[in-house]
Amino acid sequence: MNIQVDKKPNCEAEVRVEVTAEEVKNKRSTITAGYKQHAKIPGFRPGKAPDAVVAKRFKGEIEGQLRDDLLRGGLDEAVSENKLNVLNVTQINDDQFNEDGSFSYVATVTLEPEFELPDYKNITVEVAKEEITDERIAEELDNLAERFAEYADVEDRAVAMGDIAIINYTATLDGKPLKEAEPKVTDFIAGREDHWIKMDEESFMPGFCGQLIDLEKGGKNEKVEITVADDFPLESLRGKEVIYSVEITGIKEQKLPEINDEFAAKLMPEKTLEDIKALIRENLEDQAEQARNSAIVDQVVAKLDEAVETELPEDVVARETQRRVDEMVRRGQTQGMDADAIAAQQEEILEAATTQAKVGVKSSFILEKIAEAEKIEVSDNDLMQAVAAEAQRSGKQVKKLVKEIQKNNQVGTIRHQILIGKVIDFLKKNVTVNDAPADADA
Numbered sequence: 001m002n003i004q005v006d007k008k009p010n011c012e013a014e015v016r017v018e019v020t021a022e023e024v025k026n027k028r029s030t031i032t033a034g035y036k037q038h039a040k041i042p043g044f045r046p047g048k049a050p051d052a053v054v055a056k057r058f059k060g061e062i063e064g065q066l067r068d069d070l071l072r073g074g075l076d077e078a079v080s081e082n083k084l085n086v087l088n089v090t091q092i093n094d095d096q097f098n099e100d101g102s103f104s105y106v107a108t109v110t111l112e113p114e115f116e117l118p119d120y121k122n123i124t125v126e127v128a129k130e131e132i133t134d135e136r137i138a139e140e141l142d143n144l145a146e147r148f149a150e151y152a153d154v155e156d157r158a159v160a161m162g163d164i165a166i167i168n169y170t171a172t173l174d175g176k177p178l179k180e181a182e183p184k185v186t187d188f189i190a191g192r193e194d195h196w197i198k199m200d201e202e203s204f205m206p207g208f209c210g211q212l213i214d215l216e217k218g219g220k221n222e223k224v225e226i227t228v229a230d231d232f233p234l235e236s237l238r239g240k241e242v243i244y245s246v247e248i249t250g251i252k253e254q255k256l257p258e259i260n261d262e263f264a265a266k267l268m269p270e271k272t273l274e275d276i277k278a279l280i281r282e283n284l285e286d287q288a289e290q291a292r293n294s295a296i297v298d299q300v301v302a303k304l305d306e307a308v309e310t311e312l313p314e315d316v317v318a319r320e321t322q323r324r325v326d327e328m329v330r331r332g333q334t335q336g337m338d339a340d341a342i343a344a345q346q347e348e349i350l351e352a353a354t355t356q357a358k359v360g361v362k363s364s365f366i367l368e369k370i371a372e373a374e375k376i377e378v379s380d381n382d383l384m385q386a387v388a389a390e391a392q393r394s395g396k397q398v399k400k401l402v403k404e405i406q407k408n409n410q411v412g413t414i415r416h417q418i419l420i421g422k423v424i425d426f427l428k429k430n431v432t433v434n435d436a437p438a439d440a441d442a
Helices: 021-038 051-057 059-082 134-147 261-267 273-307 314-334 339-344 346-373 380-394 398-407 411-430
Strands: 002-008 012-019 086-097 103-111 124-128 150-153 164-173 191-198 220-227 241-255 432-436
Touching: 002 059, 012 021, 012 059, 021 051, 021 059, 051 059, 059 086, 059 103, 086 314, 124 273, 134 273, 261 273, 273 346, 273 411, 314 339, 314 346, 339 346, 346 411, 380 398, 380 411, 398 411
Parallel strands: 124 432
Antiparallel strands: 002 012, 012 103, 086 103, 150 241, 164 191, 164 241, 220 241
16 A cells, blocks of 8 residues: 655645555455355355355445445555544545556545643733622612612603613714615614613713703704714724714603612512622622633633644634634524624624634644643543533433434533543643732733
């Protein structure tokens, strides 16, 4: 067997294989013998039919298996002989039986990135430790109070910050209706009727609410001028001036409940205000600890990424990019974005997904290599514990969930997630964490 390996950029390699006529002949004989042993051919007992009869009767099956075995065997030998770490075979080209009886083909394969691991046991990070203040607890109580707010109609004064304004509004760009000038823009931006808006400087579009102050119910401002922000999702609108015509059709004043023991009992029966404050503090401390742990992991992985220079396999990055695009779209739909809004952001979504995918794929290869170096593995018991935990979380029976996982070919994915989690735990045990200033970026 003659094998040539030509490594190319982006973790790709071209493997040329030629199987000699003698090897092809021997492999064909072995396959034919297997069919001969079990074949039921009229006039012959099993295993007694002549080779020529068996070869003719099962020609298609034998040739198909021969081709598959030669392809697989050639690649296996190429991998072993050249110590290739193959992720997948992307193409098989020019596969043919030649006139001299040999068999040849060209396989394009994706290889694992090749790089040296940096020192991953002596990483130092700086993460701020958040203190939960009384002011923070008061903010959370205010947020809870807003959920129980009542809204009273206002008839005798103009709209003010903090009110709920009910508005009809339409937008124009360069004298044309915004929807006509920019068909991709959503109705939320272009105009709606009976829309409720909290009067706040950051509501809707920055600066919008401030131009409605002093308008009473029935009042209009036909020239609310808004310069679209440079980070607006629809790139074609960035920096442009949109003119809104706005009519106030109603004003509602927010009436917040008094924050006392009576309010606490509404939140949780038989609890006092001090009880609620203690629970809020506990929850905020848990959140702060989770955020701190996440920041530690993010910094560790970022330092590893920075220390490693390597090419990445394009097909792996492409699959991960598509997965992240799908995830972003689902998240947008869950948050109420319609198809138009998602379409308007498709370029930004793809750009963000591609960037995240490259970082994620690179990090994954680094963490997998650390797992190999430290002999970190995933046992069947680890897998079953993860499945049991997911079953409990989702309320499904373990047996039913196992069948779903097997049906969807997710066992490998779950094993990989567990492996990465184990490596992260290993890195956290070895990292040195210094406290950063409270206002520093984690």
